[in-house]
Amino acid sequence: MFSTSRKLFAEFLGTALLLAIVIGSGIMGETLAGGNTAIALLGNTIATGAGLVVLITIFGPISGAHFNPVVTLAFAARRDIGVFLALAYILAQVAGAVAGVYAAHEMFGQAIMQVSLKLRDGPALAFSEGVATFGLMATIFGCIKFKPDFTPIAVGLYITSAYWFTASTSFANPAVTFARSLSNTFAGIAPHSVPLFIAAQCVGAIVGVVVFSWLLSEQKNAKPINPSAEL
Template identity: 80%
Template sequence: MFTTSRKLFAEGLGTALLLAIVVGSGIMGESLAGGNTAIALLGNTLATGAGLVVLITIFGPISGAHFNPVVTLAFAARREIGLKPAIGYILTQVAGAVIGVGMAHAMFGQSIVQVSTKLRDGTSLVFSEGVATFGLIATIFGCIRFKPDFTPVAVGLYITAAYWFTASTSFANPAVTLARSLTETFAGIAPASVSLFVAAQCAGAGLAVIIFGWLFSDQTTSHPITSEADL
């Protein structure tokens, strides 16, 4: 059994590495794409999806590998993680995400502290975030119900797909969204766009909890990206 401090550290470290992957691959993709946004996005997508598979595999047995406040809240709504540990997870995820952005900047010799000016506005993008997050929770809950060992791969594949089928490129994570407002790079989002993205993410996750809570009401859990009721 892992201690609370180790679980929290795993969540923070995993989220930091995730953001380093997201932002770092965005910087690299843009620098090598020669102005071709599609190529830059493809590089960003493949690195993020592959990174998620690895990170969930490594940290899943320790903390559940949520790396995402709405995933933690989804399990809290199902009473599979207590309120106090859920708050600890969320605070650690946000802190780790911010640190991860700074790591990416440092690796590419950029200013550590940045603020994005890249507006991501409009109903279509906000709706996309709701859909993307709904699908992420559906993926997690579906794997829990039918194929727990496939969870890391399924989440990585889903995010890879969602980068391309959503207009917003699937942030699907409030900690990621907030942290990406602190980078003036390919992956950035202006602070003014953050609140609506986060609201849509929470709405999408909440709807998924209701629908899949009913659909998979007889499920049992033992897997990466799972509850930490014993935290």
């Protein structure tokens, strides 16, 4: 068992490294892509998905590697984590996310303090965030139920795919969303767009928890399926 302080530091550091990856790879991708947005997004996607696999593998045994307030709240709703510890996790995640953005700016010689001007508005993007977060809940709880050791890879693969199949490029994380508003770079989001994204993420998470709590629960006294009986 790890102490509470170690768990909180793991959430802080893991989220900071995640944001450093997201923002840093966005800056690098845009710099090297020569104006080709698809190539810049591809670089951003690969780095983020690969980084998630590593970060969840490292920090998962310590804190669970949530790095995401809605994931923490989902576990709290399932009573897998206490309310006060969940709130402490969320504070650590937000602080870590901001620190990661600032670290990425420093690495690329940019102004530390920034505000994004990139608007990401509209119902389509909001719906995309709801779908992205719903899918993240499916990935996490499905792996916990059936293949826990595969969780780091599954989450990394899911986010990699969701970067491309959602119109919003799958933020799916309130702490990440807020922190990205502090970066006027490729991966940024204007503060004006943040509330809608976070609201959609919360809705997607709630629906995901409800659906998969039901879907993955085993019915008591249910008869096992006998394929030969249908032949």
